[in-house]
Amino acid sequence: MNDCVLLKIEQGIATITLNRPLQGNAIDLPLAQALLKAVITCDQATEVQCVLLTGSGKLFCAGGDLDAFVAAGNGIPGFLSELAGTLHLAVSRLMRMEKPLVVLVNGAAAGAGMSLSLVGDIVLAEAGSSFTPAYGAIGLSPDGSLSWLLPRLVGLRSAQEIIMLNQRVGADQAKALGLITRVVEAEQLHVEGMAVARSLAAMHVPALGRVRRLLLDTLGTPLETQLEHEARSISMLATHAYVLDKVGAFVAQRTQKNKKELSHG
Template sequence: MSGPMIETRLADTVATITLSRPKVGNAFDVSMASAFRAAVEGCADDPAVRCIVVTGAGRMFCVGGDIGAMAQAGGDRATMLEQLIEDLHAALFRLATMPKPLVVAVNGPAAGAGFSLALLGDVVMAGRSANFLAAYGDIGLSADGGMSWTLPRIVGLRTAQRLLLLNEKVGAEEALRLGIASKVVADDELMHETGTLASRLAGSSMTSLGAARRLLHESFQSDFATQLESEHASMVSAAGGVDHREGVAAFLARRKPQFSARPGSEGKGA
């Protein structure tokens, strides 16, 4: 879905979703959250899409919720936020749980829900002008977008407390050191580098990537024995699929594999 607030572009098998309200820092209002959810669901459901990239238009990635829209809502602010968060959380949950890889290209400041969105990426590419800020305390709100779940798992509890409670801004290089960013590149190289990486992921085995995403998420709720069982079941399922057969054939033939399985199709023969 493309529109004035969310732009979606498909190039080969990579879908790029661009947050496009640059005059307000790509802040989410109710309409934008709804459009973002529709775009995410459309890309997640499209069998032609093998990797999703999320980025922002202009100088900022996303400053979070639209504070101006909150002010205009007046006494209906809680209702407005409930609707906004419902759509935003549905979109983020889909991004987190789909079998397709997610690359986030942080082209500038990422605050509030923008920070939460960045944390979801399997790979987070950051331009040198990028920075990350929780920002919630300054407007009397608590975290959303899953930040209270993702942030401590990435940086550890003590650092998460510092960033969330003290509202400390993290620059691109510190984000790389903390594990918030996967790679830092020059601003003018960000989208080229991101595109190269996304194409590489899109050419990988969707069976393997989808299983890896799921297993990594499950590991935080599983004990070791349960995780071994999950890995066992996943490996056996993948062994019956076309990607495994192609991978083995390519390895023996000393050629690059041409994976064709659709995301979520592990264990299926076609």
Template sequence: MTGLRVERNGAVAVLTLDRPQAANAIDVTLARALMEAAIRCDEDPGVRCVLLTGSGRFFCAGGDVGSFGDAGERLPALLKEITAYLHAAIARLARMDKPLVTAVNGPAAGAGIGLALLGDIALADPTAHFTLAYTAIGMSPDGGTSWLLPRLIGLRRAQELCLRNTRVGADEAATIGMVTRVTAPDALATESIALAHALVASATSAIGATRRLLLDAQTTPFEAHLDAEARSIATQARTAEGREGIAAYLAKRKPDFPNASIPGAR
């Protein structure tokens, strides 16, 4: 058992953290499976959107603290192994061309918050809540949480959440920008897969370029970012999806991005 369920729903790859008996906590096996799945999603041209969610009552409780205790003196080495796989998975999910939707079906803590925040669009069930919890067990953040959180909610709020381990409910998380929005009760699964399929119809190459620009914007000097934008939009003009988008606009029809790259489709 890898602790990760990978399914296809048309052009959507659905990744489900599947250790409900352990609150979907991340151990070495799950971290490795997530990395392998992220690479497959990135490389598979048939996948045009990725949806990440959890099974059972929790989204993800973060690292598997039980395994931390069992590791004894090996704990530093174990943490390096887990983060090697987990961070590779997160980097691939962040940098792939395909959009990422996160469906936060319940409580998230630690690295689970990093996974939740990673979505381009993050939907939350009303029962979801978020607690960093690292310093409560004498640890510091991983899973991209200390990078993503201040960029989404501001440094001041991030400092308090990280240092005091304040619990943030779903509605507050949406208000301060941790998640995109909260769904109606029992509507998360339906709304998230519908959203993923809507994104499937978009121009994947343009989404990938936009994701990269947004990801780099906070750390790239303004003039360098302007150059990156210029190069990116010129590159998009060379793509089949770029040509299809312009042609559809001029013909006053809906673009067919999914088939634009298939020879002979038009």
């Protein structure tokens, strides 16, 4: 794995760390390519039950690497097309993979970094973190799924205001708006993140994968179609040994409890 993205798999949890701390984990083409490779590995590795995404150093991610933009010169349209295209493949995998995703926001998340910070099923942010679209400051439009995610999380009006006025959103406001799951103290961010990841990893991953798919599809799916998707999903999951074992154990426990209550009745 390229050093600008670190991947560690331990006890069913894959931790992906953006690792350009001196550049604020800014996204250049090598980082985007390495991120895509790490995500594909997580998606395909059977031992991975949950994925955790974070950044190294003081920032989660400063967005696109502006030095790389300048270096592209007159070729910047082609460069940005390749950069955004590669990043988008990684974002799509992160959001579509079966495994649940926890994001730990350690500091500022700007531009495409803001996009990445919001793709998790559970998003924990340290108290000093912030979220800024940043695109308006350099005359660009969003990438990395921000224009898709933000209206779904905070509503169209708030999304318009945040993106078009390039508003910086602090951690507490982000929680109030529904951008993130909760705010934690900086020293507890990784501890709480790993606790959440372990809880998810202990669950039935195929079921979590189906939940992810159902929730992603819901806003673009008519009611009856969604009901059909739910029916097919729950009936398919019911064939898994995990479900049969859990249901059997629950019924046996309830039966034993009822017997004890009757014997004392």
